[in-house]
Amino acid sequence: MSAVLDSKIPSGPLSQKWEKHKFESKLINPANRRKYEIIVVGSGLAGASAAASLGEMGYKVKCFCYQDSPRRAHSIAAQGGINAAKNYQNDGDSVQRLFYDTIKGGDFRSREANVYRLAEVSAAIIDQCVAQGVPFAREYGGLLANRSFGGAQVSRTFYARGQTGQQLLLGAYSALNRQIAEKTVEMFPRTEMLDVVLVDGHAKGIVVRDMVTGAITSHAADAVLLCTGGYGNVFYLSTNAKGCNVTASWRAYKRGALFANPCYTQIHPTCIPVAGDYQSKLTLMSESLRNDGRVWVPKKKGDNRKPHEIPDAERDYYLERKYPSFGNLAPRDISSRSAKEACDDGRGVGPGGLGVFLDFADAIKRLGEPTVRERYGNLFDMYHQITGENAYQQPMRIYPAVHYTMGGLWVDYDLMSNIPGLFVLGEANFSDHGANRLGASALMQGLADGYFVLPYTIGNYLAPQIGKRPTTDREEFKRTEADVRARTNRLLGIKGKRTVDHFHRELGRIMWDYCGMARSEKSLQRALAQIPPLREEFWKNVNVPGEGEALNVSLEKAGRVADFLEFGELLCLDAFERRESCGGHFREEFQYPDGEAKRDDSNFQHVAAWGFNGEGAKPTRNVEPLVFEEVHPSVRSYK
Amino acid sequence: MNLHLKVWRQKDAKSAGKLADIEARNIPEDASFLEMLDIVNDDLTGKGEEPIAFDHDCREGICGTCSLSINGVPHGPSETTTCQLYMRKFKDGETIHVEPFRAKTFPVVRDLIVDRSAFDRIQQAGGFITARTGSAQDANCLPVPKVAADAAMEAAACIGCGACVAACPNASAMLFVGAKVSHLALLPQGQAERTSRALKMVRTMDEEGFGNCSNYLECEAVCPADIPASVIARLNREYTVAAVKDGVA
Numbered sequence: 085m086s087a088v089l090d091s092k093i094p095s096g097p098l099s100q101k102w103e104k105h106k107f108e109s110k111l112i113n114p115a116n117r118r119k120y121e122i123i124v125v126g127s128g129l130a131g132a133s134a135a136a137s138l139g140e141m142g143y144k145v146k147c148f149c150y151q152d153s154p155r156r157a158h159s160i161a162a163q164g165g166i167n168a169a170k171n172y173q174n175d176g177d178s179v180q181r182l183f184y185d186t187i188k189g190g191d192f193r194s195r196e197a198n199v200y201r202l203a204e205v206s207a208a209i210i211d212q213c214v215a216q217g218v219p220f221a222r223e224y225g226g227l228l229a230n231r232s233f234g235g236a237q238v239s240r241t242f243y244a245r246g247q248t249g250q251q252l253l254l255g256a257y258s259a260l261n262r263q264i265a266e267k268t269v270e271m272f273p274r275t276e277m278l279d280v281v282l283v284d285g286h287a288k289g290i291v292v293r294d295m296v297t298g299a300i301t302s303h304a305a306d307a308v309l310l311c312t313g314g315y316g317n318v319f320y321l322s323t324n325a326k327g328c329n330v331t332a333s334w335r336a337y338k339r340g341a342l343f344a345n346p347c348y349t350q351i352h353p354t355c356i357p358v359a360g361d362y363q364s365k366l367t368l369m370s371e372s373l374r375n376d377g378r379v380w381v382p383k384k385k386g387d388n389r390k391p392h393e394i395p396d397a398e399r400d401y402y403l404e405r406k407y408p409s410f411g412n413l414a415p416r417d418i419s420s421r422s423a424k425e426a427c428d429d430g431r432g433v434g435p436g437g438l439g440v441f442l443d444f445a446d447a448i449k450r451l452g453e454p455t456v457r458e459r460y461g462n463l464f465d466m467y468h469q470i471t472g473e474n475a476y477q478q479p480m481r482i483y484p485a486v487h488y489t490m491g492g493l494w495v496d497y498d499l500m501s502n503i504p505g506l507f508v509l510g511e512a513n514f515s516d517h518g519a520n521r522l523g524a525s526a527l528m529q530g531l532a533d534g535y536f537v538l539p540y541t542i543g544n545y546l547a548p549q550i551g552k553r554p555t556t557d558r559e560e561f562k563r564t565e566a567d568v569r570a571r572t573n574r575l576l577g578i579k580g581k582r583t584v585d586h587f588h589r590e591l592g593r594i595m596w597d598y599c600g601m602a603r604s605e606k607s608l609q610r611a612l613a614q615i616p617p618l619r620e621e622f623w624k625n626v627n628v629p630g631e632g633e634a635l636n637v638s639l640e641k642a643g644r645v646a647d648f649l650e651f652g653e654l655l656c657l658d659a660f661e662r663r664e665s666c667g668g669h670f671r672e673e674f675q676y677p678d679g680e681a682k683r684d685d686s687n688f689q690h691v692a693a694w695g696f697n698g699e700g701a702k703p704t705r706n707v708e709p710l711v712f713e714e715v716h717p718s719v720r721s722y723k
Numbered sequence: 724m725n726l727h728l729k730v731w732r733q734k735d736a737k738s739a740g741k742l743a744d745i746e747a748r749n750i751p752e753d754a755s756f757l758e759m760l761d762i763v764n765d766d767l768t769g770k771g772e773e774p775i776a777f778d779h780d781c782r783e784g785i786c787g788t789c790s791l792s793i794n795g796v797p798h799g800p801s802e803t804t805t806c807q808l809y810m811r812k813f814k815d816g817e818t819i820h821v822e823p824f825r826a827k828t829f830p831v832v833r834d835l836i837v838d839r840s841a842f843d844r845i846q847q848a849g850g851f852i853t854a855r856t857g858s859a860q861d862a863n864c865l866p867v868p869k870v871a872a873d874a875a876m877e878a879a880a881c882i883g884c885g886a887c888v889a890a891c892p893n894a895s896a897m898l899f900v901g902a903k904v905s906h907l908a909l910l911p912q913g914q915a916e917r918t919s920r921a922l923k924m925v926r927t928m929d930e931e932g933f934g935n936c937s938n939y940l941e942c943e944a945v946c947p948a949d950i951p952a953s954v955i956a957r958l959n960r961e962y963t964v965a966a967v968k969d970g971v972a
Contacts, residue, residue: 133856136856137856140855140856151780151786151788152778152788152838152839152840153839153840153842153843153883154843155787155843155846155883156780156781156786156787156788156883158780158781158786160781160785160786161781161783161785161786170862170863172863208857208859210862211859211860211861211862212854212856212857212859213862214859214862214865214912215852215854215858215859215860215862215912216851216852216854216912217851217852217854217875217879217906217907217910217912217913219872219873219875219876219879219906219910220862220872221872221876222866222867222868222869222872222873223869224869225866226866226867226868226869226872227863227866228862228863244876244879245876245880247785247880249785250785250880250882251876251879254879257846258846258850258851258852259851259854259856261843261846261847261850261851262847262851262853264847265847265848271843273840273843296832296833323783325780325781325782325786326779326780326781326782327780359753360751360753360754362751362754362758362761362762363754363758364755364757364758364761364782365782365783367782367783368783465802466783466784466807469801469802469803469807469809470755470807470809472753472809472811535856535857536856536857539856581769583765583768583769585761585765586765627768627769627771629768629771629772629773629774630773634734634735634833635735635776635832635833635836637774637776638768638773638774
């Protein structure tokens with residue numbers, strides 16, 4: 085079944101669309117707001133900021149998270165910073181420039197109007213966070229400090245040590261706490277959403293499982309917000325937290341929401357390389373390290389000498405060589421791919437040859453060790469704990485790892501999916517980063533959506549819905565709850581021989597080998613052939629011990645991996661059908677002679693939004709053309 | 724390497740728990756402590772037994788989810804959190820005791836998982852600056868001296884793991900509460916609610932049943948985020964001044 089995708093982008097000049105839309109949007113009068121209940125799933129930057137803001141406005145909010153406290157959502161792990169077009173450094177920044185950098189960084193595959201709005205509200209985010217007491221880095225004069233990040237030639241990134249995500253999340257958490265105390269928000273920690281409930285085609289509630297007691301219950305609302313993050317864990321190893329999953333988005337997809345551009349995944353260039361099979365996650369070393377570190381590999385293949393024994397003339401500082409104007413600060417997709425090329429060429433370093441050097445020797449010579457320690461000390465310490473190596477004395481070894489997912493549920497300009505009443509915020513939606521996200525833009529988007537976009541746009545849906553909230557006695561709730569129970573019981577009843585992690589690892593291997601940093605028609609065919617049998621084996625042979633009515637970690641994991649086993653196939657299918665290279669999606673068949681990604685604007689300048697057609701049936705690939713009124717898509721050059 | 728584990732197993736909050744003997748075999752020394760438990764759990768599941776339940780999430784030392792007292796010390800011999808502890812710190816054949824964070828205010832949920840929601844309730848009582856969305860002025864209108872901003876950041880780095888409470892013989896939460904009170908009291912934005920914040924957070928901390936500080940400083944020693952014990956001194960000052968003002972008013 086194909087769907088009509090109306091992005092509802094307001095008419096008029098790009099720079100006036102948001103102002104105009106805000107004015108034209110419907111308002112709910114303050115006395116009526118308490119008559120509405122809104123469900124927020126997820127308590128990261130997008131979820132916490134939305135729940136707090138809606139609570140302040142007077143709506144009744146229920147917020148759910150799988151963690152034991154909303155303060156632990158994975159936004160907390162973001163290290164580097166948050167972009168904003170403040171131009172505090174007087175270096176030529178502006179809303180227009182942040183907009184253009186983001187569109188170009190996304191390889192002209194994002195929606196122009198959404199990105200412009202993101203750049204427009206960016207400055208207000210910094211104001212809001214400072215007012216909450218977020219301790220951003222400051223200059224001696226007391227003004228806010230900035231640093232540079234990949235893909236930009238201005239200094240527009242605000243930061244709090246290497247813990248910016250933590251401080252922004254704790255800021256949003258504190259605003260959320262104030263509303264919990266005011267009783268406008270009711271918080272449900274250790275509670276996992278397992279399905280969305282549709283009543284007359286509208287999202288009017290969710291079914292959840294209490295992860296401590298195992299109780300499965302329903303909650304009704306006037307609207308449902310999914311702020312449930314990305315799907316990077318489909319690769320098993322990623323920089324995501326262990327609990328991050330695609331279940332909320334995938335359940336919504338199976339109820340009719342469209343999944344847009346799932347093949348756009350971001351591989352971060354600076355992570356600690358994999359050390360062994362037992363490894364459970366990959367650790368990111370902030371991109372800010374590339375401000376002072378120099379990336380290199382030996383010029384000679386299979387050069388096993390220690391790094392300090394290799395003279396400068398025999399080193400290949402490949403980013404500086406290939407991209408002289410951006411150098412070590414080339415965007416993430418380009419840096420990652422260059423590292424892979426060097427390793428594929430047999431010039432990788434460390435165990436298995438899957439690593440490149442990130443060298444601080446020159447920075448230490450230039451700035452002195454104390455300055456380097458002051459800037460990056462916590463990262464050097466973390467590297468030491470994990471690898472046992474001292475990066476002040478020898479270069480770090482880094483390798484790309486799955487980090488962020490640009491794809492997500494399709495949303496219109498109001499952040500509403502094609503299911504009325506179902507809104508999607510933050511990493512869980514698809515609209516702002518195109519085929520590649522720039523560093524320090526994820527935090528910006530999560531908070532933009534939650535603080536400054538959704539609270540304005542939700543009125544358009546809610547206004548005519550007054551008094552239409554169903555109760556959970558309705559048949560639709562009973563049926564959805566029964567579906568969830570049946571699925572849980574089915575998982576517990578298999579009693580097979582293999583652990584959930586076994587299947588997750590195996591899926592991750594397929595995804596990484598055949599649909600990772602580089603993809604080809606052949607590799608994708610292989611992935612598409614291998615995933616269905618693995619899924620079939622899972623449903624015959626997985627072992628989920630324990631019971632449903634208790635805390636059961638294996639059961640939680642099994643439900644998530646079951647969804648990843650379905651979702652992984654859609655991701656590969658999307659990668660297969662997108663016969664071009666763009667941003668993080670690199671198809672080996674489509675490249676320029678120098679190895680750069682070759683877009684095909686005449687055939688693929690569009691969003692692919694996939695619609696579910698039932699178990700076993702091929703999903704429909706719906707298309708939303710990307711219309712650029714302001715920018716002219718060009719070949720991305722960072723040379 | 725091979726290790727003998729003595730692990731706390733407890734079905735739920737109501738059941739009694741006990742230390743169970745579990746062998747950890749063929750553990751690579753580059754594995755993290757939690758990866759060691761993953762391997763043990765894979766083993767147990769293969770044998771049809773239920774895996775050991777433990778809290779963890781980001782596995783990079785920032786979310787504060789992982790806990791565990793290892794050989795009696797919260798977060799064990801790690802420089803930071805349990806997830807950043809690597810097996811190369813242990814010897815082949817060693818016996819390791821693995822228990823939940825112990826405190827009356829952190830009841831056991833299952834095995835090594837405890838309920839730390841009392842921390843959230845303390846934060847809800849006053850751990851914020853009232854700044855309604857959209858009401859902020861330009862961020863640079865309010866310069867903050869770098870020294871104050873850095874000191875606030877040092878206190879704000881708390882990850883809310885609860886090791887301070889587990890390490891304290893009194894199960895005091897003063898390092899945790901002191902960190903938030905200090906963070907916000909050091910900033911100009913935090914002045915308007917400075918008095919009420921200190922009062923409400925301390926009173927909620929007492930109601931939850933956390934003990935008082937008697938200067939053992941075990942909290943500072945185990946804190947993975949390096950929160951200095953000076954935040955406790957600041958909390959005492961903030962609370963005393965607030966209580967006097969409150970009494971006068």
